[in-house]
Amino acid sequence: MAESYHLLKRADFIFRNENDWEEILTKTIKRTPQDIINELISSELKGRGGAGFPTGLKWKITAEAKSAEKYVICNADEGEPGTFKDREILSRVPYKVLTAMAVCAHIIGSKKGIIYLRGEYHSLKEALEKSISEFEYYCKKIKLDFSVEVFMGSGAYICGEETALFESLEGHRGEPRNKPPYPTIKGYMDKPTVINNVETLAHTFTIFKYGSKKFYDLGVQFSRGTKLFSVSGDTPKPGIYELELGMSLQDFVNEFGDGDTKAVQVGGASGFLVPRKKFQETAIGYQGKLTGISLPTGGSMMIFNSSRSMFNVLDNYLEFFREESCGQCTPCRVGCQQLLIGIKAVKRGERPAQYLEKLLKLSETMQLTAKCGLGQSVANSFASIVENFREEMIY
Amino acid sequence: MDPIQSLIKELAVKHGRKRESLLPVLQGVVEQERYLSEHSMIEIARELDLPAAEVYGTATFYSFLEHRKMGRFVIRICKTISCSMKGKNQVLLAIQDMLKISTGETTPDGRFSLVETNCLGLCHKAPAMLINEEVYTDLTPEKVRELLSEYMMK
Numbered sequence: 001m002a003e004s005y006h007l008l009k010r011a012d013f014i015f016r017n018e019n020d021w022e023e024i025l026t027k028t029i030k031r032t033p034q035d036i037i038n039e040l041i042s043s044e045l046k047g048r049g050g051a052g053f054p055t056g057l058k059w060k061i062t063a064e065a066k067s068a069e070k071y072v073i074c075n076a077d078e079g080e081p082g083t084f085k086d087r088e089i090l091s092r093v094p095y096k097v098l099t100a101m102a103v104c105a106h107i108i109g110s111k112k113g114i115i116y117l118r119g120e121y122h123s124l125k126e127a128l129e130k131s132i133s134e135f136e137y138y139c140k141k142i143k144l145d146f147s148v149e150v151f152m153g154s155g156a157y158i159c160g161e162e163t164a165l166f167e168s169l170e171g172h173r174g175e176p177r178n179k180p181p182y183p184t185i186k187g188y189m190d191k192p193t194v195i196n197n198v199e200t201l202a203h204t205f206t207i208f209k210y211g212s213k214k215f216y217d218l219g220v221q222f223s224r225g226t227k228l229f230s231v232s233g234d235t236p237k238p239g240i241y242e243l244e245l246g247m248s249l250q251d252f253v254n255e256f257g258d259g260d261t262k263a264v265q266v267g268g269a270s271g272f273l274v275p276r277k278k279f280q281e282t283a284i285g286y287q288g289k290l291t292g293i294s295l296p297t298g299g300s301m302m303i304f305n306s307s308r309s310m311f312n313v314l315d316n317y318l319e320f321f322r323e324e325s326c327g328q329c330t331p332c333r334v335g336c337q338q339l340l341i342g343i344k345a346v347k348r349g350e351r352p353a354q355y356l357e358k359l360l361k362l363s364e365t366m367q368l369t370a371k372c373g374l375g376q377s378v379a380n381s382f383a384s385i386v387e388n389f390r391e392e393m394i395y
Numbered sequence: 396m397d398p399i400q401s402l403i404k405e406l407a408v409k410h411g412r413k414r415e416s417l418l419p420v421l422q423g424v425v426e427q428e429r430y431l432s433e434h435s436m437i438e439i440a441r442e443l444d445l446p447a448a449e450v451y452g453t454a455t456f457y458s459f460l461e462h463r464k465m466g467r468f469v470i471r472i473c474k475t476i477s478c479s480m481k482g483k484n485q486v487l488l489a490i491q492d493m494l495k496i497s498t499g500e501t502t503p504d505g506r507f508s509l510v511e512t513n514c515l516g517l518c519h520k521a522p523a524m525l526i527n528e529e530v531y532t533d534l535t536p537e538k539v540r541e542l543l544s545e546y547m548m549k
Contacts, residue, residue, distance in 0.1 A: 154457035171417035
């Protein structure tokens with residue numbers, strides 16, 4: 001067993017009270033931008049939306065970009081199936097997120113923040129806007145020129161993809177852009193933009209408050225700090241849990257499973273399905289582990305027990321992707337449709353079992369050629385389910 | 396000026412007439428009217444000085460910007476994996492049975508529309524649904540029958 005594995009460890013930072021936000025904000029913006037960026041870089045905080053880009057580096061590149069106009073955007077378009085942590089953060093500790101946005105704006109030279117809130121979370125809007133007005137009032141008091149606006153989504157999973165989100169903010173269909181250029185150089189309105197997930201911003205608050213060492217000492221190599229996990233499915237205790245990164249999936253299942261866990265979907269529909277026999281060798285964290293498989297995740301953990309048919313699970317995912325594909329690029333638009341038609345045909349016996357190999361090839365092609373993360377990641381769940389539960393796909 | 400035109404004018408004053416104002420304006424109309432009629436979309440195009448096809452193209456991308464006539468109460472029941480595993484179908488059948496409509500339809504009196512939607516982010520309290528913006532969780536057929544009876548009184 002590699003040193004990078006550890007037992008499941010609970011933590012309590014994110015939802016710890018935020019009553020001191022005024023003090024943290026005032027104190028932090030007195031530091032030099034370089035100092036704050038170095039603090040973030042040495043904490044090794046990585047993006048908690050799932051992609052895992054180093055947060056300090058993102059802020060640094062945007063700070064160095066030359067432009068009179070820059071933006072800070074909080075991505076609250078939490079649409080990945082099985083994820084519900086950002087809703088909780090925005091309802092319970094909104095000032096942490098706002099403080100982080102203001103600090104970021106101060107560092108990169110921006111005056112404008114936007115929270116892109118998914119349409120499904122409309123019920124949070126009013127309370128959030130109330131917090132924002134109090135927050136802006138305090139910013140004025142300390143002579144910090146910064147305002148925040150809530151922009152509502154309208155029910156499109158793809159808008160969680162950062163460039164699709166910009167398109168949506170700009171009043172267009174949420175179709176992802178080509179990358180590069182990256183948002184740090186050309187983001188919202190083609191201006192340098194920091195776009196962070198809600199949880200990532202909340203973690204920076206912890207780092208401003210306690211210093212980077214405290215954060216760095218949690219978790220394991222390459223996967224520092226804690227993470228919120230959204231636990232659902234066949235579990236006696238569904239909910240949101242803050243855990244240190246780097247635990248083995250076996251330990252996770254021992255804690256949250258119902259004693260009959262057959263598989264866990266790590267990272268939502270766009271993530272990977274891990275069957276029981278691989279729980280021990282799978283760790284939860286970002287790449288770079290010495291041994292075993294390590295899976296990064298936005299925190300969605302869906303647990304399936306032995307009463308579940310993996311065919312139905314895959315069928316549900318593929319229908320989701322088919323509906324949520326923006327339709328812009330052919331591999332994703334046609335691929336999602338054909339994968340769904342294909343597995344149904346195999347299940348009904350209209351196609352031979354070997355047809356699954358063709359479908360696997362198609363999913364591989366989507367991974368290589370689709371324009372954005374949605375189309376590219378369909379292969380993750382598709383291949384991990386078809387390869388591990390082939391018999392369930394056939395009969 | 397008809398009521399739709401004045402609503403759109405009002406929204407344009409509030410949100411501006413830039414391209415970035417399009418979504419908030421569309422959302423504003425849906426909030427009032429529950430859907431975007433062809434007339435609404437043409438009027439929005441006129442007010443924001445955009446091609447009508449652009450307005451239509453943008454609006455139809457988003458699942459909450461309905462362009463079919465919807466009822467006063469739009470029921471959106473989540474069909475994604477966690478809700479599906481926790482008995483969404485029984486709840487859906489109970490609703491269909493009570494309202495006498497299938498998924499995608501509106502009751503003849505124009506009060507209720509029923510649609511299935513993708514993940515609402517309430518997987519730990521599955522099955523879940525929205526009625527307009529209100530959130531309802533941990534649904535059972537009994538619970539949903541009771542809830543709908545209340546809505547029928549509204």
